[in-house]
Amino acid sequence: MQLDERKYLILQAIIDDYIMTAMPVGSRTISRKSGVGYSPATIRNEMSDLEELGYLDQPHTSAGRVPSNKAYRLYVDHLMKTVKLTNDERERMHDHLVAKSKQVEGVIRSAAGVLSDATKYTSVIVAPKLGTLRIKHVQLVPVAERMALMVIVTNAGIVKDAVISIPEGMDADELYSISRMLTEKLADKPLEAVRQAFAELLRNAEYNRRLLGDTLQVIEKRLEAGGDASDVIVGGPANMLEYPEYSDVNKARNFLAVLESKDTLRQLLSRDGGMEISIRIGPENQLPALNDCSIVTASYRVGDHSTGTLGIIGPTRMNYNRVISVLEFMGRALSDVLSQYK
Amino acid sequence: MQLDERKYLILQAIIDDYIMTAMPVGSRTISRKSGVGYSPATIRNEMSDLEELGYLDQPHTSAGRVPSNKAYRLYVDHLMKTVKLTNDERERMHDHLVAKSKQVEGVIRSAAGVLSDATKYTSVIVAPKLGTLRIKHVQLVPVAERMALMVIVTNAGIVKDAVISIPEGMDADELYSISRMLTEKLADKPLEAVRQAFAELLRNAEYNRRLLGDTLQVIEKRLEAGGDASDVIVGGPANMLEYPEYSDVNKARNFLAVLESKDTLRQLLSRDGGMEISIRIGPENQLPALNDCSIVTASYRVGDHSTGTLGIIGPTRMNYNRVISVLEFMGRALSDVLSQYK
DNA sequence: GTTAGCACTCGTGCTTGTTGAGTGCTAACA
DNA sequence: TGTTAGCACTCAACAAGCACGAGTGCTAAC
Numbered sequence: 001m002q003l004d005e006r007k008y009l010i011l012q013a014i015i016d017d018y019i020m021t022a023m024p025v026g027s028r029t030i031s032r033k034s035g036v037g038y039s040p041a042t043i044r045n046e047m048s049d050l051e052e053l054g055y056l057d058q059p060h061t062s063a064g065r066v067p068s069n070k071a072y073r074l075y076v077d078h079l080m081k082t083v084k085l086t087n088d089e090r091e092r093m094h095d096h097l098v099a100k101s102k103q104v105e106g107v108i109r110s111a112a113g114v115l116s117d118a119t120k121y122t123s124v125i126v127a128p129k130l131g132t133l134r135i136k137h138v139q140l141v142p143v144a145e146r147m148a149l150m151v152i153v154t155n156a157g158i159v160k161d162a163v164i165s166i167p168e169g170m171d172a173d174e175l176y177s178i179s180r181m182l183t184e185k186l187a188d189k190p191l192e193a194v195r196q197a198f199a200e201l202l203r204n205a206e207y208n209r210r211l212l213g214d215t216l217q218v219i220e221k222r223l224e225a226g227g228d229a230s231d232v233i234v235g236g237p238a239n240m241l242e243y244p245e246y247s248d249v250n251k252a253r254n255f256l257a258v259l260e261s262k263d264t265l266r267q268l269l270s271r272d273g274g275m276e277i278s279i280r281i282g283p284e285n286q287l288p289a290l291n292d293c294s295i296v297t298a299s300y301r302v303g304d305h306s307t308g309t310l311g312i313i314g315p316t317r318m319n320y321n322r323v324i325s326v327l328e329f330m331g332r333a334l335s336d337v338l339s340q341y342k
Numbered sequence: 343m344q345l346d347e348r349k350y351l352i353l354q355a356i357i358d359d360y361i362m363t364a365m366p367v368g369s370r371t372i373s374r375k376s377g378v379g380y381s382p383a384t385i386r387n388e389m390s391d392l393e394e395l396g397y398l399d400q401p402h403t404s405a406g407r408v409p410s411n412k413a414y415r416l417y418v419d420h421l422m423k424t425v426k427l428t429n430d431e432r433e434r435m436h437d438h439l440v441a442k443s444k445q446v447e448g449v450i451r452s453a454a455g456v457l458s459d460a461t462k463y464t465s466v467i468v469a470p471k472l473g474t475l476r477i478k479h480v481q482l483v484p485v486a487e488r489m490a491l492m493v494i495v496t497n498a499g500i501v502k503d504a505v506i507s508i509p510e511g512m513d514a515d516e517l518y519s520i521s522r523m524l525t526e527k528l529a530d531k532p533l534e535a536v537r538q539a540f541a542e543l544l545r546n547a548e549y550n551r552r553l554l555g556d557t558l559q560v561i562e563k564r565l566e567a568g569g570d571a572s573d574v575i576v577g578g579p580a581n582m583l584e585y586p587e588y589s590d591v592n593k594a595r596n597f598l599a600v601l602e603s604k605d606t607l608r609q610l611l612s613r614d615g616g617m618e619i620s621i622r623i624g625p626e627n628q629l630p631a632l633n634d635c636s637i638v639t640a641s642y643r644v645g646d647h648s649t650g651t652l653g654i655i656g657p658t659r660m661n662y663n664r665v666i667s668v669l670e671f672m673g674r675a676l677s678d679v680l681s682q683y684k
Numbered sequence: 685g686t687t688a689g690c691a692c693t694c695g696t697g698c699t700t701g702t703t704g705a706g707t708g709c710t711a712a713c714a
Numbered sequence: 715t716g717t718t719a720g721c722a723c724t725c726a727a728c729a730a731g732c733a734c735g736a737g738t739g740c741t742a743a744c
Contacts, residue, residue, distance in 0.1 A: 062694045137483040238598035256580035404725045
């Protein structure tokens with residue numbers, strides 16, 4: 001059995017309705033809709049077919065039908081018509097974003113806020129992989145006896161810091177000149193290329209070997225760790241509780257637990273290919289706690305070589321249309337704001 | 343009517359039981375407890391008195407009694423006996439904390455995690471007021487045409503950054519020497535004293551007036567704003583959902599909404615006096631969403647002049663004993679870790 | 685191919701009855 | 715005079731029974 005024009009039409013109507021109401025959809029409801037000129041009985045026959053084909057589920061005999069995950073897949077791949085955001089909305093989102101752009105660390109955080117406000121779902125933003133960022137500046141600051149704070153400024157102004165130990169008796173001036181030297185040697189190199197640069201430095205080491213070795217180690221450990229908790233920002237975590245899918249406290253708790261595990265989120269948001277928008281529906285994203293969720297992701301650029309991910313997590317019956325529009329827009333906006341610092 | 347020895351004993355037993363079970367406590371239950379040698383009937387008489395005095399509430403006629411907020415107040419002020427943490431626990435917490443102490447920005451975050459894990463409640467940590475921190479280092483880094491990133495390293499290694507605009511044609515070298523000058527002039531001054539220092543600098547300005555003015559403005563704006571979202575860290579937000587008090591999704595949502603508003607949290611955790619531990623029970627902390635919550639706070643030191651706050655938010659029937667012990671211990675531990683960088 | 689009609693299913697919400705934990709009161713006891 | 719046993723009373727929680735109605739599947743007529 002194949003899907004003909006009418007089955008598509010009816011399936012789409014069902015999904016549209018279910019996305020709005022979260023209630024099983026009956027044949028009468030569809031029949032009454034404008035654009036569908038058939039009686040409930042006819043719709044029923046078609047629905048029966050669609051169920052057999054795996055596009056619809058029936059919670060129980062006397063309830064309406066509910067779209068299956070397979071149906072959502074079809075919907076986002078073929079059925080869905082894209083909607084445009086109003087200029088007003090675009091403007092509001094953009095303004096919110098640039099308002100914070102004076103404080104670099106705040107941009108991503110406020111972007112997450114904008115995303116979750118605009119969609120009413122939960123948003124997640126993952127900062128670019130550390131290794132791909134380019135070093136702008138390295139500074140060692142004495143903070144205690146035999147200890148210094150190493151501050152690395154990268155493009156996009158992202159600042160990473162770590163405490164390293166320094167040799168006995170090394171004073172501020174010495175650290176200052178080492179900082180200058182490091183900045184000179186490492187400027188514009190991506191963090192992941194730092195190992196090579198250091199190897200070279202260490203070979204003709206006029207500077208203290210142990211200090212450099214220590215510094216290198218810190219940088220490498222940071223790279224290995226693959227970023228820390230502050231690299232994954234969640235917006236509107238409580239938004240999910242608005243939806244009947246998560247009106248059960250237990251499910252809600254499990255969902256929130258996933259949001260707390262930044263590592264899981266980072267993995268969850270890792271993107272498959274280069275396509276602009278990626279959609280994962282229900283069990284497609286493995287985690288049982290997210291079985292009733294879909295994750296839609298897009299990416300943003302920082303400079304020429306780094307990309308980060310922004311995404312929306314909502315119920316499988318989310319408003320894909322709108323979510324996609326918002327993500328596309330925000331992806332561009334974020335790229336603009338974060339790439340203005342060359 | 344006054345509270346005699348026996349009333350205290352019974353009230354304490356009721357509160358202890360209710361803290362464990364969250365179920366209204368009946369006279370039989372108390373009668374069976376070791377240490378209370380009275381029959382249910384006697385207990386009932388006393389309970390009736392305690393209710394009249396406002397220490398107990400009765401959800402409905404045929405239910406047991408529930409401690410009132412007044413009772414909790416009495417409990418934490420007089421009845422409660424303090425418990426000691428086991429050495430094992432102390433060690434575990436301490437280890438977790440110092441494990442992260444190589445990455446300064448992570449210490450507070452991981453402390454919040456330790457707190458919420460150890461208590462099973464929600465934890466909040468507020469960083470010290472920016473103004474009280476002392477400047478260790480100022481660095482201007484060119485990031486774009488006519489734009490620089492200003493990085494301020496303070497004691498405790500806390501790094502603040504902001505983008506400022508710079509005059510046309512100013513190059514990296516020039517920024518470098520200005521940075522050096524600024525560091526020299528501002529080192530060891532608290533951020534709130536920066537205005538004066540700048541006034542002086544501007545008077546005998548051998549350096550670019552506009553740049554300095556801009557820089558000052560950025561610092562002041564930061565101080566005024568009173569800290570941003572990253573200064574308030576929440577641990578284990580979902581922990582509260584474990585308790586029947588918040589098994590209603592609506593209440594849970596309202597609670598989580600409070601946690602998202604960092605400004606509200608900052609206010610909520612602001613501490614009254616200098617006492618070591620402050621406890622606010624139920625409506626004492628204004629917000630309706632937190633009517634069934636208590637907030638217990640302690641403070642930690644950073645250097646000699648700055649203090650931050652760490653706190654636990656849990657149901658009013660929380661285990662005050664344990665929470666207090668944990669907060670006291672962690673307050674000391676955090677102070678130690680964060681004050682090692684002089 | 686479409687649709688009206690009808691018997692059937694089954695979750696939801698309401699009522700009713702039962703149970704049991706817990707109370708307050710009274711009277712007897714030490 | 716303080717304590718306790720006894721007993722009638724209350725009321726939430728749970729279960730059973732019932733009516734309702736939304737929705738289905740099937741059949742037969744158009």
